[in-house]
Amino acid sequence: MPKRQRRRSTIYDIATQAETSASTVSLVLNGSWRRYRINPDTAERILEVSRSLGYNINLRARGLRLKQSRLAGMVIPHYRNRFFAGLAETFEHEVRRRGLCPVVVSTQRDPVTERTVIETLVAQQVELLIITGVDDPDELNAICLNAGVPCVNLDLPGRSAPSVVSDNRGGSYKLTALLIEAVRERGGDPSTIRFVGGRPNEYATEERARGFAQALEDAGIAVQDEWIIRCGYQPIAARTVMQTLAQARAGFPSGVFINSITSLEGFAEFMRSKWEICQSTVLSCFDWDPFAASLPLPTIMMRQNVEELIEQSFAILDGTVPHSPEPVVVPPTLEVIRTKSNIAA
Amino acid sequence: MPKRQRRRSTIYDIATQAETSASTVSLVLNGSWRRYRINPDTAERILEVSRSLGYNINLRARGLRLKQSRLAGMVIPHYRNRFFAGLAETFEHEVRRRGLCPVVVSTQRDPVTERTVIETLVAQQVELLIITGVDDPDELNAICLNAGVPCVNLDLPGRSAPSVVSDNRGGSYKLTALLIEAVRERGGDPSTIRFVGGRPNEYATEERARGFAQALEDAGIAVQDEWIIRCGYQPIAARTVMQTLAQARAGFPSGVFINSITSLEGFAEFMRSKWEICQSTVLSCFDWDPFAASLPLPTIMMRQNVEELIEQSFAILDGTVPHSPEPVVVPPTLEVIRTKSNIAA
DNA sequence: CTGAAAGCGCTTACAG
DNA sequence: CTGAAAGCGCTTACAG
Numbered sequence: 001m002p003k004r005q006r007r008r009s010t011i012y013d014i015a016t017q018a019e020t021s022a023s024t025v026s027l028v029l030n031g032s033w034r035r036y037r038i039n040p041d042t043a044e045r046i047l048e049v050s051r052s053l054g055y056n057i058n059l060r061a062r063g064l065r066l067k068q069s070r071l072a073g074m075v076i077p078h079y080r081n082r083f084f085a086g087l088a089e090t091f092e093h094e095v096r097r098r099g100l101c102p103v104v105v106s107t108q109r110d111p112v113t114e115r116t117v118i119e120t121l122v123a124q125q126v127e128l129l130i131i132t133g134v135d136d137p138d139e140l141n142a143i144c145l146n147a148g149v150p151c152v153n154l155d156l157p158g159r160s161a162p163s164v165v166s167d168n169r170g171g172s173y174k175l176t177a178l179l180i181e182a183v184r185e186r187g188g189d190p191s192t193i194r195f196v197g198g199r200p201n202e203y204a205t206e207e208r209a210r211g212f213a214q215a216l217e218d219a220g221i222a223v224q225d226e227w228i229i230r231c232g233y234q235p236i237a238a239r240t241v242m243q244t245l246a247q248a249r250a251g252f253p254s255g256v257f258i259n260s261i262t263s264l265e266g267f268a269e270f271m272r273s274k275w276e277i278c279q280s281t282v283l284s285c286f287d288w289d290p291f292a293a294s295l296p297l298p299t300i301m302m303r304q305n306v307e308e309l310i311e312q313s314f315a316i317l318d319g320t321v322p323h324s325p326e327p328v329v330v331p332p333t334l335e336v337i338r339t340k341s342n343i344a345a
Numbered sequence: 346m347p348k349r350q351r352r353r354s355t356i357y358d359i360a361t362q363a364e365t366s367a368s369t370v371s372l373v374l375n376g377s378w379r380r381y382r383i384n385p386d387t388a389e390r391i392l393e394v395s396r397s398l399g400y401n402i403n404l405r406a407r408g409l410r411l412k413q414s415r416l417a418g419m420v421i422p423h424y425r426n427r428f429f430a431g432l433a434e435t436f437e438h439e440v441r442r443r444g445l446c447p448v449v450v451s452t453q454r455d456p457v458t459e460r461t462v463i464e465t466l467v468a469q470q471v472e473l474l475i476i477t478g479v480d481d482p483d484e485l486n487a488i489c490l491n492a493g494v495p496c497v498n499l500d501l502p503g504r505s506a507p508s509v510v511s512d513n514r515g516g517s518y519k520l521t522a523l524l525i526e527a528v529r530e531r532g533g534d535p536s537t538i539r540f541v542g543g544r545p546n547e548y549a550t551e552e553r554a555r556g557f558a559q560a561l562e563d564a565g566i567a568v569q570d571e572w573i574i575r576c577g578y579q580p581i582a583a584r585t586v587m588q589t590l591a592q593a594r595a596g597f598p599s600g601v602f603i604n605s606i607t608s609l610e611g612f613a614e615f616m617r618s619k620w621e622i623c624q625s626t627v628l629s630c631f632d633w634d635p636f637a638a639s640l641p642l643p644t645i646m647m648r649q650n651v652e653e654l655i656e657q658s659f660a661i662l663d664g665t666v667p668h669s670p671e672p673v674v675v676p677p678t679l680e681v682i683r684t685k686s687n688i689a690a
Numbered sequence: 691c692t693g694a695a696a697g698c699g700c701t702t703a704c705a706g
Numbered sequence: 707c708t709g710a711a712a713g714c715g716c717t718t719a720c721a722g
Contacts, residue, residue: 008492010699021709026701036702037707054491059468060405060414061699064714069405071469079433085424092451096458101465103448106437113441120446123404124416146399147353235635268639290580291636294613355715366693371717381718382691406715409698692722698715706708 009053018042018049025050029057063125072100073126075117075140077109077133081261082289084133086306087154091130094310100127109233111135115143122147128317130154130310137161152313155304157203163327164312168204171302171332172211172257172286178300178336179255179284180219186280188254191221195228196241196267197259205230205259208286212257231263238266246270246277253281261287268295288335301335354398363387363394370395374402408470417445418471420462420485422454422478426606427634429478431651432499436475439655445472454578456480460488467492473662475499475655482506497658500649502548508672509657513549516647516677517556517602517631523645523681524600524629525564531625533599536566540573541586541601542608550575550604553631557602576608583611591615591622598626606632613640633680646680 011025018025020042027033028046063069072095076084088104095102103126107113114134121129122143129144131137132154141161144151153163180190195212198205209230213223231237238258246252258264264285271278281297288303308330315321321328356370363370365387372378373391408414417440421429433449440447448471452458459479466474467488474489476482477499486506489496498508525535540557543550554575558568576582583603591597603609609630616623626642633648653675660666666673 012699022700023702023709023711024707026699027708030701032702039707042707054488056464056488056492057468058409058470058699059465060470061409061714062701064403064406064409064698064716065700065702067714079424079430080427082425085430088424089451089453101448101469102450103446105447105449106434108434119401120404123402124446125403125405143399143401147401265635268636272639289636290610291613291634291639294617294636294640296639296641357715367716368693368695368718369691371715372692375717377718384691387691403715406698407717409700409714410716410718412698694721696719697717700714701712703712705710 008058009055010058011055013053014046014049014055017053018046020046029055069125069127070100071103071121071124071126072098072128073121073124074102074104074130075114075121075132075134076104076106078106081287083261083287083304083306087132087310090306090310094314107134109133109135114140118143122149130313130317131161132156150317152316154309154313155204157327158325162316162323162325164309164316165327165329166204166304166309167329167331168207168286169211169214172208173215174211174334175284175286175300175302176212176215176257177219178334179257179282180215180221182282182298182300183255186254186282188280188282190216190219190255192250192253193227193255193257194245194253195257195259196231196238197233197263198230199232200230202230208259230259233260233262235262235266235269238263239270240266242267242270242274242278246274252277255282255284258283258285258287261285261289261292264289264292264295271295271297286332293335302332303335304332305330353403354400355403356400358398359391359394359400362398363390365391374400414470414472415445416448416466416469416471417443417473418466418469419447419449419475420459420466420477420479421449421451423451426632428606428632428649428651432477432655435651435655439659452479454478454480459485463488467494475658475662476506477501495662497661499654499658500549502672503670507661507668507670509654509661510672510674511549511649511654512674512676513552513631514556514559517553518560519556519679520629520631520645520647521557521560521602522564523679524602524627525560525566527627527643527645528600531599531627533625533627535561535564535600537595537598538572538600538602539590539598540604541576541583541612542578542604543575544577545575547575553604575604578605578607580607580611580614583608584615585611587612587615587619587623591619597622600627600629603628603630603632606630606634606637609634609637609640616640616642631677638680647677648680649677650675 011022014025015022025046027036027038028043033043074091079085092102105117107117118140129149129151137153137156138159151161153161155165157163183190209228216223229241231241258267283297283299286302288301312328356367359370360367370391372381372383373388378388419436424430437447450462452462463485474494474496482498482501483504496506498506500510502508528535554573561568574586576586603612628642628644631647633646657673
């Protein structure tokens with residue numbers, strides 16, 4: 001690749017060639033020339049030269065002058081599941097619809113990266129920012145606030161910034177209730193059901209754990225702390241958990257509540273190696289993936305409403321929705337997979 | 346959300362408060378103050394004020410002055426599969442390692458979006474651009490070239506720009522050869538094998554089709570055009586194809602070469618509804634997904650070497666590799682899933 | 691050791 | 707109808 005070569009043409013180049021001034025070129029190029037009653041011949045000449053030069057505006061210069069960047073930022077942990085991929089794509093779509101340029105950056109759940117990414121985006125003058133899947137949003141929100149960049153936390157509670165969340169607790173309750181029902185239908189013991197995945201003290205994980213516990217309590221089962229296994233987001237961690245459960249004297253769970261698609265990945269790996277142990281287990285997963293439907297076990301998935309989450313975030317950013325310390329709650333959608341068994345009504 | 350509020354602080358604000366000049370502030374803030382023998386007391390004072398103001402540099406202004414943006418762009422169709430998600434994440438990692446800010450934008454395979462996205466990125470002055478999964482790269486490359494933005498096409502052949510590609514043909518050949526072998530082992534008829542997915546005239550699709558045909562020919566089977574079904578990338582299209590094949594008098598294929606993970610999604614849907622038809626079929630998929638390993642059919646996947654593809658792209662962008670009209674070819678990796686059958690040595 | 695000045699590529703109020 | 711001028715927030719060669 002040739003290192004950067006010929007100077008890019010500017011409005012001055014156009015002005016010279018079209019024998020007019022940079023001011024006029026600017027007016028013509030950004031379309032306000034009608035308002036300024038520029039001579040159509042002049043305009044035509046300018047457009048002609050601009051085309052022949054392959055002129056491409058320097059948006060950074062424009063932005064500096066206008067104090068606007070036309071950039072909209074979003075921070076996500078990664079793109080490797082349908083939830084975050086969907087968020088990124090929906091965000092991009094919405095941002096483009098508004099004539100802005102989307103800048104989505106992933107952080108791999110690393111707090112240091114999270115901070116530098118936010119600082120960079122703010123330094124790049126993004127006009128708004130949606131933050132999701134970070135460790136601690138408060139400090140990050142403070143950076144935005146201080147720079148006057150409107151931001152919202154997605155699926156994260158907000159102390160200093162507004163937030164939009166999925167109904168993690170309610171969704172989890174439903175998911176667990178259906179799981180209990182399915183386990184009972186198959187003659188299993190609901191008190192062997194376990195919750196696997198997520199991080200301790202992480203908002204979404206804790207909310208889901210609460211919904212899980214509540215559903216069991218309401219079914220007359222006294223939940224013990226050890227039933228909720230927050231082993232993180234690595235597939236291998238979930239796999240190890242399943243291995244341990246298989247060896248426990250309580251016996252393998254009749255139902256497993258999987259807290260994320262990565263944990264389901266770990267479960268699937270375990271299942272492939274120990275099919276005989278898993279074959280009468282029922283799964284609930286608080287996440288959605290088309291291939292999870294192909295697991296040979298009955299699976300109930302909760303699909304987060306990505307479109308609505310983004311829409312609500314923009315409603316807040318637009319100021320359409322009054323600012324409130326309470327998060328806007330978006331209900332997720334149930335997807336029941338009737339593999340080898342009809343587990344829900 | 347409060348609309349953008351208090352003016353962001355600038356080096357002038359710092360200069361005023363620290364009773365010095367903007368020049369000195371700039372020198373101190375960007376670390377070149379030692380070289381300029383700035384009084385450490387002055388420097389300390391400036392740093393102090395800067396911190397108290399929560400100063401955040403305006404990178405766009407800096408970039409305008411320095412004629413550099415510190416932005417690196419990548420264009421991909423979407424994030425919904427592991428290949429593109431992996432490319433995006435690896436790209437981001439590499440870009441950050443170089444102290445640049447990654448800007449990955451998805452186009453949903455829409456040619457109009459592709460063009461406007463590239464134009465926007467160029468107008469935002471990205472310092473380099475990696476393009477993948479677009480309809481026609483030539484025109485897009487021309488935009489970059491004209492603006493002096495180094496670009497490379499990833500998994501796309503380049504007329505006017507260099508490119509890095511997976512060994513689609515070779516990978517496909519191997520994938521097909523293994524498929525034939527597995528079909529024969531199970532007593533199936535390899536001449537019923539079909540190729541499903543991808544787009545006519547699309548580079549990767551055509552290369553893979555060639556590898557597919559060659560492997561069959563080499564196995565002594567005369568390939569007919571209709572065996573290669575380029576039905577696009579929608580899951581539903583692949584599903585419909587499977588439905589049609591199930592009704593054809595030739596009988597359901599003993600092996601299916603699936604050209605993309607989205608087509609595999611369509612196949613899985615069909616399989617769930619017509620398990621009895623599919624149960625003795627073997628799958629080859631030119632794509633990789635962890636859950637595809639959980640399908641109840643023997644599956645061979647070709648996993649593209651995402652890290653190497655990105656690394657080679659940067660080698661070209663860095664000028665480490667001499668410019669050549671021939672694409673740099675990266676071999677993909679075989680992943681054999683031994684579900685219910687041991688299909689490869 | 692430090693500051694004034696020019697300039698990056700634009701936009702737009704203003705004067706003609 | 708059109709151009710000169712100022713200014714967005716930085717950097718840095720230059721002069722002191």
